Amino acid sequence: MKIRQIMIASLLLFSGTKALAQPERVSVWDGFGDNVYMDAGVGVQALFAPGWQDIAFGKQITPALNLGVGKWITPFWGLHLDVFGYSQNGYRGTPLDKGVEPFSPLNRVDVGYDGSFRYYLRYLGVRADFRLSLLNLITGCEREGALYDLVPFAGMGYKHAFAYRGTTRENLFTGHVGVRNRFSVHRLLDVNVDVVSEWTDNYVNPTKGRYMASVALSAGVSVYLGRRAFRKPVITVPVEAVRYRVDTVLVREVEVPGKDRVIGRVNADRSKWNVVMASIRFSVNRNKPNEGQETQLYEVARFLHDNPGAAVCVEGYADATSGSEAYNRELAGQRAEYVKKQLVDKYGVRSSQVTTKTVGTDVQPYKGEPVWNCVALIRLVK
Structure with missing residues (x-):
């Protein structure tokens, strides 16, 4: 042939x-510094202890601050850790008709004409959570360079309330859920709008409920420390x-x-x-x-x-x-x-x-x- x-x-x-x-x-663990970011935010929050509806809502608004670090392990999920705190306002409505004495141990509190009084809370906490990239999950792929993402998250943490103006010192375990609206404005920079709901044991008004909750709304930025896309x-x-x-x-x-x-x-x-x-x-x-x-x-x-x-x-x-x-x-x-x-x-x-x-x-x-x-x-x- x-x-x-x-x-x-x-x-x-x-x-x-x-x-x-x-x-x-290439494993997602190759180049572990990829998709690591630091974030910071500032906003407002309100504490919803039992009886909060008896007080004008505007009086409950206080500042909320947070500073954190996170990593996307895959295009679909990641982990986040942050430090948060500053102040919350707690109230107890009309305590005198219940035989509750507001000045023991809560001295130097503001007492209203109707007998309600205000707690001044100062606290610092740390929390960790699990985060999902909802839109990546829906599309089934990494949306590299996408302008917007919706990131729900949930986790647990620890909060220390300081003794301040009559409030007692407390150590509390916390749980939280939230959602982040993430806007990518640069390959290494995001702008975030977060809504977070948190709950703890109720030490503000334990006679009316075991738990109390808070809701915070904040805006902030995330800065990526290295490559933000996943290696293909x-x-x-x-x-x-x-x-x-x-x-x-x-x-x-x-x-x-x-x-x-x-x-x-x-x-x-x-x-x-x-x-x-x-x-x-x-x-x-x-x-x-x-x-x-x-x-x-x-x-x-x-x-x-x-x-x-x-x-x-x-x-x-x-x-x-x-x-x-x-x-x-x-x-x-x-x-x-x-x-x-x-x-x-x-x-x-x-x-x-x-x-x-x-x-x-x-x-x-x-x-x-x-x-x-x-x-x-x-x-x-x-």
């Missing part, structure tokens, strides 16, 4: 073959992912039509063939191939069945960065023999069509990718 006819046959057999190299995916999975296709077009050998670098790069041209002279038909990869120190490469062996076997005058040489290689030279040479030979045995025993190729060659570490076919050199190349030689 003429050389040209063999090349055309190989085109028909291999043109639809996809790259079988395993994709090298990197799919690296090595040179063995070849396909043939008449007399041209190409490598598909990405799964995009028209992006094949010519890596060589096959000369009609048999002595200058040496076309790599397949590359069977192994793990370090292993003489059996990695899983998922069976189709490469099948296609080589089919080609040899259809072209009984053709022959291949299986070359065994090893990674030069680990192990002794003698050990690597023995391992490379075992790899080549194993691939030949698969072709002959499993796929029925005639033994005379397959030879082996031990290269070891004398040649490293994949520069800059040491692990790829744990390989057996199936080279078309006849």
Whole structure:
């Protein structure tokens, strides 16, 4: 059979073959500093202890401050920790008709004409929460560069209320839920509008209820300390992912039509063939191939069945960065023999069509990718 006819046959057999190299995916933990941000906010809040409706709402408004740090673990969820506090106003309505004495231990409080009195609360707290990127979840992907996102969150924390103007010192566990409206104004800067509802044990008016709640509305900014987008999975296709077009050998670098790069041209002279038909990869120190490469062996076997005058040489290689030279040479030979045995025993190729060659570490076919050199190349030689 003429050389040209063999090349055309190989085109028909291999043109639809996809790259079988395993994709090298970058973990979200690679570059842990990515998607880390610091935020700060200022706003107003109101405490809703039992009986709050008896007091004018405007008198309950106090400042709310927070400073925090967070990280998006994936495009869909993240963690956040912040310090918050300053002041809240608590009230107890008409206590005198209940026989409650406002001046013990609450001295120096403001007492209204109707007998109600005001607590001056000063506090500092820390809280942690779990956050979701709601719009990323809905779309099922990272909306990199999106202007707006809705971020619900929930968590728990701790609050210390200081003894101040008659109020007692208290240590309280807190729970909270909220939502952040996040506006991306720069690749490293967000503007946020947060609404947070918090609840704690009620020490302001325990005679009327066990718990009390507060609601805060604040505006702030988030500053990203590094890269804010997630690293995309990197799919690296090595040179063995070849396909043939008449007399041209190409490598598909990405799964995009028209992006094949010519890596060589096959000369009609048999002595200058040496076309790599397949590359069977192994793990370090292993003489059996990695899983998922069976189709490469099948296609080589089919080609040899259809072209009984053709022959291949299986070359065994090893990674030069680990192990002794003698050990690597023995391992490379075992790899080549194993691939030949698969072709002959499993796929029925005639033994005379397959030879082996031990290269070891004398040649490293994949520069800059040491692990790829744990390989057996199936080279078309006849």
